[in-house]
Amino acid sequence: MAKATKKQALGRGLSALLKDPENDIQSVADKNADKVVGNIVELDLEAIEVNPFQPRSNFNDEALSELATSIRELGVIQPITVRKMNFNQYQLVSGERRFRASKLVGLKTIPAYIRIANDQESLEMALVENIQRQDLDPIEIALSYQRLIDEIQLTQEKMSDRVGKKRSTITNYLRLLRLDPIIQTGIRDGFTTMGHGRALVNIEKKEDQIALYERIVGENLSVRETERAVKAYHEKSTPTNTSKSKAKSPAFATSAENELTEHLSAKVAVQATEKGKGKITIPFSTEEEFNRIKKLIISG
Known part of the structure; x- marks a missing residue:
């Protein structure tokens, strides 16, 4: 938990930096820009405006309510992305559902990635450098890979060249994002490992994922024991004739x-x-x- 507290404090520190008129960052060349680009910053929700060109105009109220409940219990797992407009003014790039749900539960701030102007190359460099850091947990790395795909339109092949990792390694990280948010949080907080997550992602039903996750934590299952449990789960749910053929x-x-x-x-x-x-x-x-x-x- 100390790790999470440290990151949260860092986010607040960067937030204070951005509110200082003498440190108004407008481009990647400005002083302290390197401290902002590629890092998670806690921004005031009131300082963020929605993107007028957002293609989605309809938001399902029930789905938004469910997301709000998740955020109330677990916090915002995946930071939103904003573009800096003016001093302490930002515009949403991605994450409007998280933004709206956070407002619904009465949050005052939200974790965000800040893009300076439209410098795609600088954003890509920051993300790649962020992935190379040693203190990132597997979910943070997976989210960085996903952002390179979503925002820079990098294929896994090109990403492999940029970050110096095998494509299979990148795929394994990205697959973790298919886990239920509760399990993603457990990996981030150190209750389980990436190895446990790689085994659990082979279970499609989220409720069954969570049931086995609770066993892992409660019984302190090893990765090998988890893999065997996943195998037993599939054997139990597979028709006998299929198992025999397999x-x-x-x-x-x-x-x-x-x-x-x-x-x-x-x-x-x-x-x-x-x-x-x-x-x-x-x-x-x-x-x-x-x-x-x-x-x-x-x-x-």
């Missing part, structure tokens, strides 16, 4: 299934005979997910 698959098919699942961030099924005949099944739930998988397959 058990007959040769070693090369089982190995390939694990590699493809990790590479594509999708639950790939490989069925094969000892003679090498078989089939590969890759499920997807949306057109967007289909296009993502197709792109990864084509690019190799």
Whole structure:
């Protein structure tokens, strides 16, 4: 918890810096700009205006209420992104649902990433440098990777070159963002590790993820024990005939299934005979997910 307190204090310190007229930062070349770009800053909600060009105009009241409840209990897990307009004035770039939900629960401040003007190159540099830091937890790293994808439009291949990490490593971090927010918070606070998260992400139902997460914390399960629990979960929910067929698959098919699942961030099924005949099944739930998988397959 000391780590979280330290980060929160840092955010407040940067917030005070931005409220000092003598330190008004307008470009990446200004003094102290390096302390702001790429860091999380606690900003007053009243100093932030919504983006008039926001494509989404309708917000589901029920979904917004659920998010507000989550924020009340857990805080804002993923910081919003704003663009600095004038002295102590900012405009939303992304995160309007989090912004609105935070107002609903009466928060006065919100964690935010600040973009100085429109300098995409400087933002990219800051994010890459941020990823290289040694004190980041796995969720923070995953969020930085996601921001490079969303805001800089970097592919995982290009990101691999920029940050000097294998694409499979980047994929493993990004998959953590598919975990329930409660589990993401547990990883950030050190109750579980990235290894536990990588195992849990193979469970699609969030309620089942949380149930196993509670077992991990309550029984102090190791990563290996968690992996076995996830395997048992799938065996229990899989029809007997499927399990029997899967058990007959040769070693090369089982190995390939694990590699493809990790590479594509999708639950790939490989069925094969000892003679090498078989089939590969890759499920997807949306057109967007289909296009993502197709792109990864084509690019190799």
